Amino acid sequence: MSARDFIYLCPFLVPLAGALAVLMLDGVNRKKDDYWSLGVIAFVMSLGTGAWFLSYGWAVGSPVQVFSALRLDGLAVFAGVMVSFCTAVVALLCHEYLRRENIPPGAFYSLLLIAAHGLILLAACTDWIAFFVCLEIASVPLYILSGVEKRHHASREAALKFFLLGAVAGALVLYGIAFIFGATGTTAMRPDGPLSPQWALSPHRRAPALAGLCFRWAWRPCTSGRPIPSRVRPPRSSPSSLPPARWASSSRSCACSAAFCPAAAPVRRFFLVTLLYWIALISMIFGNVMAVVQTQIKRISSPTPAASRTAVTCVAATVVLAGRAATAPAPPSYIAAYCMMTLAAFPVLVALGRQGDRDMAQYTGLFERQPGLPSFTCSPCFP
Amino acid sequence: MGPTLDQMLVLSAALFGIGMIGTIVRRSTIAVFMSIELMLNAANLAILAFGRAHGVMEGGILVFVVMTVAAVEVGVGLAILVALFYFRDSTNLDEIDQLKG
Numbered sequence: 001m002s003a004r005d006f007i008y009l010c011p012f013l014v015p016l017a018g019a020l021a022v023l024m025l026d027g028v029n030r031k032k033d034d035y036w037s038l039g040v041i042a043f044v045m046s047l048g049t050g051a052w053f054l055s056y057g058w059a060v061g062s063p064v065q066v067f068s069a070l071r072l073d074g075l076a077v078f079a080g081v082m083v084s085f086c087t088a089v090v091a092l093l094c095h096e097y098l099r100r101e102n103i104p105p106g107a108f109y110s111l112l113l114i115a116a117h118g119l120i121l122l123a124a125c126t127d128w129i130a131f132f133v134c135l136e137i138a139s140v141p142l143y144i145l146s147g148v149e150k151r152h153h154a155s156r157e158a159a160l161k162f163f164l165l166g167a168v169a170g171a172l173v174l175y176g177i178a179f180i181f182g183a184t185g186t187t188a189m190r191p192d193g194p195l196s197p198q199w200a201l202s203p204h205r206r207a208p209a210l211a212g213l214c215f216r217w218a219w220r221p222c223t224s225g226r227p228i229p230s231r232v233r234p235p236r237s238s239p240s241s242l243p244p245a246r247w248a249s250s251s252r253s254c255a256c257s258a259a260f261c262p263a264a265a266p267v268r269r270f271f272l273v274t275l276l277y278w279i280a281l282i283s284m285i286f287g288n289v290m291a292v293v294q295t296q297i298k299r300i301s302s303p304t305p306a307a308s309r310t311a312v313t314c315v316a317a318t319v320v321l322a323g324r325a326a327t328a329p330a331p332p333s334y335i336a337a338y339c340m341m342t343l344a345a346f347p348v349l350v351a352l353g354r355q356g357d358r359d360m361a362q363y364t365g366l367f368e369r370q371p372g373l374p375s376f377t378c379s380p381c382f383p
Numbered sequence: 384m385g386p387t388l389d390q391m392l393v394l395s396a397a398l399f400g401i402g403m404i405g406t407i408v409r410r411s412t413i414a415v416f417m418s419i420e421l422m423l424n425a426a427n428l429a430i431l432a433f434g435r436a437h438g439v440m441e442g443g444i445l446v447f448v449v450m451t452v453a454a455v456e457v458g459v460g461l462a463i464l465v466a467l468f469y470f471r472d473s474t475n476l477d478e479i480d481q482l483k484g
Contacts (some may be wrong), residue, residue: 006441028428031398070392084421128445129444129445129448132445132448132449132452133448133452135484136452136455139456140455140456140459141461143459143463144463147463147466150466153470153471153481154481154482155469156463156467157467157482158467158482159467160412160460160463160464160467160479161479161482163413163456163459163460164406164412164419164460167456167460168419168422170423170456171399171402171419171422171423171426172422174423174426174427174430175399175422175426175429177426177430178426178427178429178430178433179396179429179433179440180439180443181430181445182429182433182436182437183429183438184433185433185437186441187441187444233477235456275478285409287402344405353464357481362453369441
């Protein structure tokens with residue numbers, strides 16, 4: 001723990017400071033409908049966070065480990081800039097909406113900033129404990145924000161359903177983390193050490209770790225392949241030389257690396273690659289067929305992303321398992337293009353939604369009517 | 384001589400399965416909340432078992448954090464449920480169907 005760590009930690013804390021400032025100002029302000037000043041605070045804090053991360057992106061070349069749970073690397077800077085600027089835009093644009101729906105601005109802006117704080121931290125985590133905490137820091141304000149429109153029953157219902165699904169997903173993630181912790185013996189996301197034969201020979205123990213690694217691969221593609229200096233440990237003794245009762249202490253090695261190490265059995269690897277290949281293929285076909293037969297935008301938007309994520313995760317694992325390092329950048333590139341296209345599609349849907357378009361049939365001939373909107377959606381693919 | 388790692392993992396898996404089934408099958412929101420808590424506690428049990436087997440403290444710390452976060456989450460969830468109950472007068476998930484479609 002040094003002063004340098006605190007300096008690098010500062011941009012992560014700016015949204016939280018903004019949320020506290022909004023809450024304090026909302027508490028002391030006699031005008032309870034002072035949307036403008038609170039919005040300006042949220043906007044300035046978000047913009048400042050984005051600018052700070054942007055300056056780090058230019059100034060700091062190599063990844064920096066902040067304490068032992070965060071890592072300021074390319075993905076963290078990208079997520080920080082992206083989330084901060086999106087939060088700033090939301091803070092700027094929702095002023096009239098809050099006034100119209102009579103939503104308390106202090107609660108709204110502070111929850112918005114806390115959620116942004118959690119999302120920024122989430123992208124920088126290198127420890128499973130921090131990962132889970134940041135996930136909840138981001139999720140809990142979003143549960144409340146879903147139900148912030150007190151007058152509308154749909155808003156409360158959305159909040160409850162979002163909460164239930166989020167809580168179940170959180171429990172599943174935690175169970176996966178438990179098995180990764182069991183496989184590695186540490187809560188660090190990048191453990192090291194020799195390979196344990198017990199873990200290498202038990203596929204049922206390797207599977208959760210593989211899922212965890214795929215999950216991480218999908219989320220943090222920019223940091224793969226780089227060692228973390230603070231996590232480097234001295235080499236350990238061979239697990240076979242230890243007594244059986246202490247097998248667990250010798251299995252601090254990574255079950256993830258057990259799945260991908262050259263010593264893994266080729267036959268088992270072949271079956272794993274084939275299985276993942278078929279899962280990717282079936283999920284892609286299923287998701288696209290489900291999307292094609294839908295007639296409403298809100299229905300088409302659910303199966304396609306789910307299928308795409310499953311397929312990309314399986315393809316990523318397949319590429320790594322097959323040992324084709326040259327094709328490894330393909331899945332992260334696809335994820336980046338997919339995210340950019342999704343982000344670009346939302347303004348188009350919002351713009352069309354204001355005109356009352358809901359059914360897919362009403363989008364027929366959209367390119368002829370408004371050529372700019374579909375072009376805008378596809379524009380992120382060109383770079 | 385306490386329970387072995389395998390015994391604790393079997394118990395954890397059983398609890399997690401019961402929680403998952405309860406989440407899917409039960410219609411009362413309160414029962415679903417309880418099932419989710421059961422799933423979280425099953426994960427906690429697995430973490431503690433692995434932490435004990437490895438002889439490290441990180442498992443205990445993770446469980447402590449998870450329990451705190453779960454308490455916060457349940458508080459928020461119950462607040463949402465109370466807000467919903469105030470207007471609906473029911474906690475049956477089948478009746479909360481305005482967003483269906």
